[in-house]
Amino acid sequence: MENSNELVQNMTLELRRGVIVLSVLSQLSKEQYGYSLLKSLSDQGLEVDQGTLYPLLRRLESQGLVASDWRIEGEARPRRYYVISQQGREVLAQLKTEWSAIVKTTNKMLF
């Protein structure tokens, strides 16, 4: 049987997994390349594994919520820049509303 720490760890991971899409979309109103997005999320307190972020960005792009573009700036190496699409903005707006409702309801139950 798993001990409480392991259970809490796994459940926390599940909770975080649910908010990653919301967080990533929220950070792409200005374009960012993968590593800068990773750092931006980390700076705000959300540690996301690279193995989660890059496949997620590809999925969001295939769903049309994010657009990407390879670019070379100055003498730097080529980087893939991601930005939220129009559809992504609409989805984000709806997700924000859903999120507020979930937080409100859950807080009411918890506290």
Place this chain on the structure above:
Amino acid sequence: MNLIDRYVREVGKHLPAKSREDIEKELKSTLEDMLEDRIEQSGRPRDEAMEIELLKEYGAPEKVAETYYPNQYLIGPRMFPMFKMILKIVGIVLSVMAIVGIMVGLGRVGFAGREFAQVLMQKVFDYAGAAITAFGNIVLVFAILERTISDSEIKGLKLNEEWDPAKLPDEEQPDTIKRGDLIAGVIFGFAGLVLLNFYPEIFGMPLNFNDDTNWYFIPVLSEAFFRFVPWINVVFLAQIGLDLYLIRQNAWSTVSRVAKILIEAAGLAITIMLLRIPNIIGFSPESFNNLPIQADDASRVMEILNYIFPFILVIVLIVQGIELAKAVYRFWKVNYKVK
């Protein structure tokens, strides 16, 4: 080639070819960004130890490649209930066949002694082999369906889906397809193709004689029958193709109804031609030359088979005739019947 390039190439080996180049390019760019960041933070120059540390943290190439794949399974959760149901049906049919076959086999040798054990073992192995083959074929068909049917098309297959009684159709929907029937059709059609083309020896007759412990297997169908196999294959493939098309389209149309009529007519035509072949049974009294059987018994077995096979074909003919009539009636009903 530096460590980063070697690492990226190793990850690429485990990626799907379609997106490999793109993912490799982005992975390299990310690793270089991370390395640059570390150089800045540590104030150390770039060296191999730093690359090793970074790559170790990033993870084993196979693990990294794995994250780019969606859930990998042969038969996913959406198809699994249907897969289980078909497996149960085939399992029941095979079990009944096995029990009957074992009882018939044991009835010939008695229910005790060495022969009993031999026949029992042989039958159990035979049916275990048949069960494994059937299981393999069903898995193969479902694995193909899993990859060819989209989520929206699969909705009708959800066995536990909640339903709304208010949405029950108030009149008969002539274009509605029955997905379960179609999937079963694909599976049995595929199994038929496999048996006919890869295990033709299954169409035979095992013989055992009272005073002999050996079993003799005589192929029943002649070369004349097997000359029709390419045509039978065409009909089977056309039927499987039509079933898959209907699963995708989710409804009957004029084109698919006409195709159904043509396929049923072709099947019927083949059965009629088979009935007209005089030497469809593949053995003659000479086939018994090496068997411990009297000439009288041989001719009796021949006589029985010469009646049984046309009888089976006539039953097939009747079933096909009914199916053809149903297909023509449905076509007429939808297209010409005055409403």
